[in-house]
Amino acid sequence: MAITLKDVAREAGVNVSTASRALNNSFGIHVDTRKRVLEVAERLKYRTNQVARGLVTGQSHSIGLVISDIRNPFFAEVARGAEDAAFHAGRDLVLCNSDLNAEKQMRYLDWLLAKRIDGIVINSVAPLSPAQQDQLWSAGVPIVLLNLSLAHRRSPLWRFSAAIADNLAGGEIAGNYLIDLGHAHVLHVTGPRTHGNFADRTIGFLNAFQRRGLPRPRVVYGEHTFGAAYQVAMQHLEADRNMTAIFAGNDVIAFGCMRAMMEKGVRIPEDVSIVGFDNLEMSQISSPPLTTIDQPKYETGKAAVEMLLSMMAKDGPHEPEHRIIGVRLIERESCRRIAGTAVQDRRSAKHLARDGSSHSLSAANKSVRDKPRKHSVKE
Amino acid sequence: MAITLKDVAREAGVNVSTASRALNNSFGIHVDTRKRVLEVAERLKYRTNQVARGLVTGQSHSIGLVISDIRNPFFAEVARGAEDAAFHAGRDLVLCNSDLNAEKQMRYLDWLLAKRIDGIVINSVAPLSPAQQDQLWSAGVPIVLLNLSLAHRRSPLWRFSAAIADNLAGGEIAGNYLIDLGHAHVLHVTGPRTHGNFADRTIGFLNAFQRRGLPRPRVVYGEHTFGAAYQVAMQHLEADRNMTAIFAGNDVIAFGCMRAMMEKGVRIPEDVSIVGFDNLEMSQISSPPLTTIDQPKYETGKAAVEMLLSMMAKDGPHEPEHRIIGVRLIERESCRRIAGTAVQDRRSAKHLARDGSSHSLSAANKSVRDKPRKHSVKE
DNA sequence: AAGATAATCGCAAACGATTGCAAGGTTCCG
DNA sequence: CGGAACCTTGCAATCGTTTGCGATTATCTT
Numbered sequence: 001m002a003i004t005l006k007d008v009a010r011e012a013g014v015n016v017s018t019a020s021r022a023l024n025n026s027f028g029i030h031v032d033t034r035k036r037v038l039e040v041a042e043r044l045k046y047r048t049n050q051v052a053r054g055l056v057t058g059q060s061h062s063i064g065l066v067i068s069d070i071r072n073p074f075f076a077e078v079a080r081g082a083e084d085a086a087f088h089a090g091r092d093l094v095l096c097n098s099d100l101n102a103e104k105q106m107r108y109l110d111w112l113l114a115k116r117i118d119g120i121v122i123n124s125v126a127p128l129s130p131a132q133q134d135q136l137w138s139a140g141v142p143i144v145l146l147n148l149s150l151a152h153r154r155s156p157l158w159r160f161s162a163a164i165a166d167n168l169a170g171g172e173i174a175g176n177y178l179i180d181l182g183h184a185h186v187l188h189v190t191g192p193r194t195h196g197n198f199a200d201r202t203i204g205f206l207n208a209f210q211r212r213g214l215p216r217p218r219v220v221y222g223e224h225t226f227g228a229a230y231q232v233a234m235q236h237l238e239a240d241r242n243m244t245a246i247f248a249g250n251d252v253i254a255f256g257c258m259r260a261m262m263e264k265g266v267r268i269p270e271d272v273s274i275v276g277f278d279n280l281e282m283s284q285i286s287s288p289p290l291t292t293i294d295q296p297k298y299e300t301g302k303a304a305v306e307m308l309l310s311m312m313a314k315d316g317p318h319e320p321e322h323r324i325i326g327v328r329l330i331e332r333e334s335c336r337r338i339a340g341t342a343v344q345d346r347r348s349a350k351h352l353a354r355d356g357s358s359h360s361l362s363a364a365n366k367s368v369r370d371k372p373r374k375h376s377v378k379e
Numbered sequence: 380m381a382i383t384l385k386d387v388a389r390e391a392g393v394n395v396s397t398a399s400r401a402l403n404n405s406f407g408i409h410v411d412t413r414k415r416v417l418e419v420a421e422r423l424k425y426r427t428n429q430v431a432r433g434l435v436t437g438q439s440h441s442i443g444l445v446i447s448d449i450r451n452p453f454f455a456e457v458a459r460g461a462e463d464a465a466f467h468a469g470r471d472l473v474l475c476n477s478d479l480n481a482e483k484q485m486r487y488l489d490w491l492l493a494k495r496i497d498g499i500v501i502n503s504v505a506p507l508s509p510a511q512q513d514q515l516w517s518a519g520v521p522i523v524l525l526n527l528s529l530a531h532r533r534s535p536l537w538r539f540s541a542a543i544a545d546n547l548a549g550g551e552i553a554g555n556y557l558i559d560l561g562h563a564h565v566l567h568v569t570g571p572r573t574h575g576n577f578a579d580r581t582i583g584f585l586n587a588f589q590r591r592g593l594p595r596p597r598v599v600y601g602e603h604t605f606g607a608a609y610q611v612a613m614q615h616l617e618a619d620r621n622m623t624a625i626f627a628g629n630d631v632i633a634f635g636c637m638r639a640m641m642e643k644g645v646r647i648p649e650d651v652s653i654v655g656f657d658n659l660e661m662s663q664i665s666s667p668p669l670t671t672i673d674q675p676k677y678e679t680g681k682a683a684v685e686m687l688l689s690m691m692a693k694d695g696p697h698e699p700e701h702r703i704i705g706v707r708l709i710e711r712e713s714c715r716r717i718a719g720t721a722v723q724d725r726r727s728a729k730h731l732a733r734d735g736s737s738h739s740l741s742a743a744n745k746s747v748r749d750k751p752r753k754h755s756v757k758e
Numbered sequence: 759a760a761g762a763t764a765a766t767c768g769c770a771a772a773c774g775a776t777t778g779c780a781a782g783g784t785t786c787c788g
Numbered sequence: 789c790g791g792a793a794c795c796t797t798g799c800a801a802t803c804g805t806t807t808g809c810g811a812t813t814a815t816c817t818t
Contacts, residue, residue, distance in 0.1 A: 004774060015798045020776060030796060050494045051433045052774035056803045060430060062473065062494075069459065071660075076455045080448065083476055092490065094441065095474045097462055111471065115429045115441075226660055255664050262664070281450075281605055285634050285641070287666030383804055394768045399806060409766060431804035434773045 003046045012040040023048065054116065062086075063308060064112040066096040066105060066122040067146070068224070072252055073280045074297055075123070078146065081301025082121060089309050091118065100192065100223075102127040106135075113139050119308035121163075121301075123147050126194045130156060142311035142318075144304045149196035150324070151203050157196070161311065163304040163323045165295035167197050167277075170327040171204025174247050174275050174293055177329060179212055182338030183245040183273060186217045189232050189257060190249030191224030198224065198249045201277060205247055217247075224249060229256025237264050244272055244338060251276040251283050251292055258286060258334075273335035289332035300325055382425045391419040402427070433495065441465075442687060443491040445475040445484060445501040446525070447603075451631055452659045453676055454502070457525065460680030461500060468688050470497065479571065479602075481506040485514075492518050498687035500542075500680075502526050505573045509535060521690035521697075523683045528575035529703070530582050536575070540690065542683040542702045544674035546576050546656075549706040550583025553626050553654050553672055556708060558591055561717030562624040562652060565596045568611050568636060569628030570603030577603065577628045580656060584626055596626075603628060608635025616643050623651055623717060630655040630662050630671055637665060637713075652714035668711035679704055 009019035014033060021029050022037035040046075054060045065082055067075045083093045094112070098105040105124055112120060119142035126147055128136065133156055136143065145162040149155060178186055188205055191198040202219055209217055220236065222228045229248070236243075237260060248254035254276035258268060266272055268288055276283060279294035303323055311318050388398035393412060400408050401416035419425075433439045444461055446454045462472045473491070477484040484503055491499060498521035505526055507515070512535055515522065524541035528534060557565055567584055570577040581598055588596055599615065601607045608627070615622075616639060627633035633655035637647060645651055647667055655662060658673035682702050690697050 006774075016775080017777075017799080018797055021797090024776085028796065033796080047489065047493045049434075049774055051430055051439060052803090053776075054430045054803095055428075055434050055774080055805090056776045058803080065474075070449065070462070071452070071455045071459050073450070073452060073455070076450045076452070079474065080450050080476060083449070083474055087475075087487075092473045092475070092494070094471045095444075095458065095462055096466075096471070097459060108466075110426065114426045115471070255661065259664050262668075282452075282634070282661045282665075285638050285666060286661075286664050287668070289641075289666070385804075395805080396769080396807075397767055400767090403806085405807095407766060412766080428804050431773090432806075434775085434804080435806045437773080 002049070003044045005046070005048065008037065008041050008044060008046050011044065012037045058116065059118055060116045061090065062092045062094055062115070062117060063305060064094050064096060064108075064117045064120040064122075066098055066108055066112075066120060066124060068100045068124050069097050070095060072225075073282065074250065074252070074278050077280075077297035078123075078301035078304075081298035081303075082305045083301075084298075085302045085305040085309075089305070093305075098124040100124045100127055100195075102129065102132065106132055109136060109139075113141065117141065118312055119143065119305075121146060121304040121308060125157065125160075126192070126196055133157065142308050144307050144311075146300065146304060147196045148322070149199050151200055152196070155196075158322075159320055161307055161318075161320045161322065163300050163307060163325065164197065165300065165325045166327050167200035168204040170277060170293040170295065171201035171206075171247075172208045173204075173327070173329050174201075174277070175205040175208025176212075177291075178245050178247065178273065178275065178335070179208060179214065181245075181273065181335055184214055185243050186245040186247060187236060187240060187243050188217050188219040188247045188249075189229060189236070189253055190219060190221055191253070193221045195224070201249055224253055226252050226256040226259070229253040230260050231256075233257040233260035234264070237261065237266060245335070246272060246274045248274060248276045251278040251280045251290060254290055254292070254334075255282070255286060258290075262287070269334050269336035275335060279330050283330075283332070286334075288334050291332045291334045292330050293327050294330045295327045296325055381428070382423045383428065384425070387416065387420050387423060387425050390423065391416045437495065438497055439495045440469065441471045441473055441494070441496060442684060443473050443475060443487075443496045443499040443501075445477055445487055445491075445499060445503060447479045447503050448476050449474060451603075452661065453629065453631070453657050456659075456676035457502075457680035457683075460677035460682075461684045462680075463677075464681045464684040464688075468684070477503040479503045479506055479574075481508065481511065485511060488515060488518075492520065496520065497691055498522065498684075500525060500683040500687060504536065504539075505571070505575055512536065521687050523686050523690075525679065525683060526575045527701070528578050530579055531575070534575075537701075538699055540686055540697075540700045542679050542686060542704065543576065544679065544704045545706050546579035547583040549656060549672040549674065550580035550585075550626075551587045552583075552706070552708050553580075553656070554584040554587025555591075556670075557624050557626065557652065557654065557714070558587060558593065560624075560652065560714055563593055564622050565624040565626060566615060566619060566622050567596050567598040567626045567628075568608060568615070568632055569598060569600055570632070572600045574603070580628055603632055605631050605635040605638070608632040609639050610635075612636040612639035613643070616640065616645060624714070625651060625653045627653060627655045630657040630659045630669060633669055633671070633713075634661070634665060637669075641666070648713050648715040654714060658709050662709075662711070665713075667713050670711045670713045671709050672706050673709045674706045675704055 005016050005019050009016040012019060019037050022034040023041060063086055065079060070076055070079060086093045096108040098108060121144045123146040125145055143160050145160045148157055148162040148164050150168045188202060190202055206216060220232055222232050246257055248257055254274055257274060261268055268274060276290050276292035279292045283290035283292050307321055384395050384398055388395040391398060398416050401413040402420060442465055444458060449455055449458060465472045475487040477487060500523045502525040504524055522539050524539045527536055527541040527543050529547045567581060569581055585595060599611055601611050612635060625636055627636055633653055636653060640647055647653055655669050655671035658671045662669035662671050686700060
């Protein structure tokens, strides 16, 4: 059927081994024979069978990306960053949507392992049981997490490497921002409780209120999807009439809430303010444009596979690496100052956000007036 | 290193061939020995090496998805549909972002072919040269296009199978809708000229104007990205002051235009109306919510890989299959009636949209007041 | 009871590459 | 001129499966 190396070798009058060496430009091949082999290969349109090669080299030259759902624009950005890095390194990316479902995810992982995948970057490791985490760990494949709590360093997940945004700092920035605007009664609607990234945002957010001596905001957990957030918001908009602001665990959740508000006739930001997390492209043109915490999504995906590649380069067990990526506030038009509130010194708020965080990895968190700029990956 | 079939066989006291047959529950194996082999495999945590299996069976059990850019929410939806269908059939999905770049795309295709991929669903085949198209064709791999012009049936691309929305009808629906609202001076900003789907939308759109005896709208081609559309809109908003409406080639383009309008201070829909194409989730919460043509994205991706699977099932050359998927108008708040315009009979417009199309595959195109419902795939 | 038939299982050859090792041929140097 | 060193190339094993075919044993038929 397809042209094999044997065909090329025969046509070029050499042994398959020499043909192989010629194609893979290894040393110890005469320039003439190499040229001849190359010509024949070109003429026959030979394409090396990567499956066969993979069998002997033990590498599949592909890496797995296991995420909740590619339809979430956040993951689409991450995936693009990951794919670009993989392509650059001559590997391909196999896409898996886990829906944060532990069982489905384990089936994916089994499958990827069976395909002798070179490495895995995975987002939805949180719902896994300790036994499943052990199983994953003992597979011996390089793994980079996209989801890990900075606040729970004793977690067994910390043996894995990770590329994550500074969610702790981001949550705190958001909290201080709303506090400075005079919001004391704010609702926090976020994703699954077990999800490290969301958990950190929540912790940072609550920290801000605690440090200022304010009562603890109410937080409601749910799925991190548009539809789920819409449902949650519909309920709480009725129950909680004197709430003046919402902090959403991410932009998609924020959009769901905004949709609910639109239907309920509550105006943004006149009636209630809202701030998101992620800074999706769409948040520029939502109604109104969304104030949010920006995190470099593309860079995160890129960093994750680059870490994977370096892990693959040196074999044996490796020290886990945790790359924390900086975040910052993007002010748009979804928040307003509560009337009768003193204008706070903005610098003091920034100060709190910066130095108040409990870890030393906190990244630059300047407040930027729209016009996002490129980020550099914080190491 | 890893557990191989040989290990299992030895442990179970049988030959590898029996072990293989036992695992693959083929006939001619005693129930006792099968049970024994299964137990040993379970105990040793044996996982079939899919690479080795792929070498002998000639199947990689993975299918390729080549699209412009996963960050486009449209493709994210399609990808999810495709991945679900692939997973259901026990295959995985490798993701390739071509950026509509012919050369980059050919590198992807070469690579996929080298990996002996089972099939390919591809969106960005349009920029390929005829020679490249031939090369792709002669690879002999099952291929399904996501991009094909219904208007150019003589195109050599018609030898490929395809799963596409009824873009021709969609364009016409959009055109008639705006005409009925009294818009005569409308700008059409769309994607690359060579892109079959965009081309069809444009043709349908222009047809509507021609049939009503109206002057041909101006159309401007560009990249189908947020940024590119933003640029285009910025220019034309100044140059063309008496335009009253825009028809965008897709929702992302619409969003780019809306962003530009926001900055220019032109109000939607008071100053200019806009209708998009795709009905992305975000178009519900844009500012204002976007009137658009809905096309079932998830179903398209799903249909594409299902077609692929059926092609893979029966070997030999196959008759190309073209699955046309119905579209419909979703009215939201981004369009207004031009003052002083007679209220047209809406039914007559629908009539035109339905029967005016030049092909018989046109699907249901009811106008729906938001609340999208499930679509059925039109065959 | 003996030959035929059927049910199990093992042997060994693929699949298409890579790669250690040895064989053959040159060149070089003393 | 002879042997050492080097450059090129071929031989053959290997990676971990699947699978056609033949061998062995058990069951059945008459």
